[in-house]
Amino acid sequence: MGEEQAESYLYKLEAVLEEGRLLTIVVIAQTDERAFTSAENNLLRHTIAPPRIKELSLVEKKPLGRQGVGYVVETSTFA
């Protein structure tokens, strides 16, 4: 059994942009801090003009230990 530091998580983050749009970012990281950094890097890579982020938050994490963990990113609401 490894140290907690060695465990990786699949993180779900949300970015609210200045113009009001909401983006969901999913990254693998070992700590919450690194999840934020990776999310920002991914946002940069994804856009030509740097996105104007109003708020970036981490909303969920799942241990990567089990194959197949993931997220459903809702763009509309389901029953």
Next chain:
Amino acid sequence: MAERKQWKWAADPSLNKMEFTKLEKDGLDVIETIVNTYSKEGFASIESSDMDRFKWAGVYQQRPKDGHFMMRVRIPGGILSSEQARVLANIAADYGRDLVDVTTRQAVQFHWLTVESLADIFERLASAGLSSFESCGDCPRQIMGNPLAGIDPHEVLDTRPIVAELEKFFLLNRDFSNLPRKYKISVSANIHNAAHAQINDLAFTPAKKVIAGEEVIGFHVWVGGGLSAKPFLAKQLDVFVRPEDVVKVAAGVTTLYRDFGYRQKRTHARLKFLVADWGPEKFKEQLLELVGELEPGGIDLTAGWNGGYFYGIHEQRQAGLNYAGLSVPVGRMNARELNELARLADEYGDGTIGTCNTQNVLIRNIPEAKVAAFRNEPMIVNRFKLQPNTFVGYAVSCTGTEYCNLAIVETKERMRSLAQYLDDTVVLETPLRIHMIGCPNSCGQRQIADIGLQGALVKTADGMVEAFDIFVGGTLEEPQFNRKLNARITVDRLGPFLAQLITLYKVDRQEDEPYWRYVERVGLSHIQAQVDSILQPA
């Protein structure tokens, strides 16, 4: 090791990985391995395939993952004796860093246990007629009940023997130790839905029916409730169950779940998925095929919902006797306090203690003559209050980052201090239930709160800051889960924000209108407008 069962799903290649683990070795078999091997050879000797099975022994790795465990102990129906309480207190003192949590399912939870201590703990529990077995894992968990059973003026029959029978039937029963997923039962004959029927997999609520000219008191049956990321309210089956048939019906429902429940994906395995697919009609037909004819539903005897709260001194069904509902802020106490509770139960009551799904406790059977002295006990005056202030009294919290691997934020101490702040800031005479959770799994039952707070981390100029999403209007009175507002409040502003939101409600509401009903009346967009106005930079 017991003989292996030949389960009918064993040959299905589409089973999820955990199902193969369970077929290889039943979860219950890990208990023997823990006692004979792991507790002697230590953490390093634990085989990784057994780590998941530890849940069947009622233990679960806690954060940080450095060899410590949490353990849940079953308190069937939420009633335990003072002797049992002392055994629990001593376990916490000897092995659990002096920490005792009362959970949202009336169980008791320890932290910081090592695998070396488990054999001794199992033995101590057994010596007191207690058990942690199957309190986690894919099996029948702690049975929720009415902690006032037997003394409750608002119950239509004493459910203690029924809960005891169910516990005896299911606990360590290898016919039901391999279910598709966790399985939660609730039994209460309290007319105020004390055991949260709609959020359990299987629930019994009070009902009556005239059968062959005779009025029979019994139960209605609910199936398929559950919270977590996609909550679902249980559906009522059109049957009436006599008290003596409860175990038979529970066995039938559990058999249906075992044999027809889904085992392909763990995220689609709870009973709620089968109930949603079949619908209550088909579920009922299948149930009757298994258990034989049952009467169609009778008259529902439930009238509203007490939220699981019992504060204060109240008269019992038995004249001259009283029960005392006490507040345990966010359910946490230490060994000394639990021992003290046991002493109070012995000295003033009949030696029984109730655990509530609101993370509180109660003492039963206090004679009228002793009430005044009881009120004056320092522990009651200073700690386990009979009339806690509104916010401390109606605050519920999950474990959070302190011990939980999935948590995004700290919750327990934060909920305690937030409630204290609100009590110091806002005067509100009626209950307002606030539940705080550290991630979407909802152990703290965020969905049924008047105001639910769910943790998130926000990146700011000063680094990561803990924050909470706000959900409003949850209740089991007219069952409805709370709904999300567009607001993520950082913790530095959480107290003042809630104080303002609650003050707006206080001004607007009709007499004694509970918050959930107020949300219902004014509408979510009205509350959102309140939120926007509070958050508007001055």
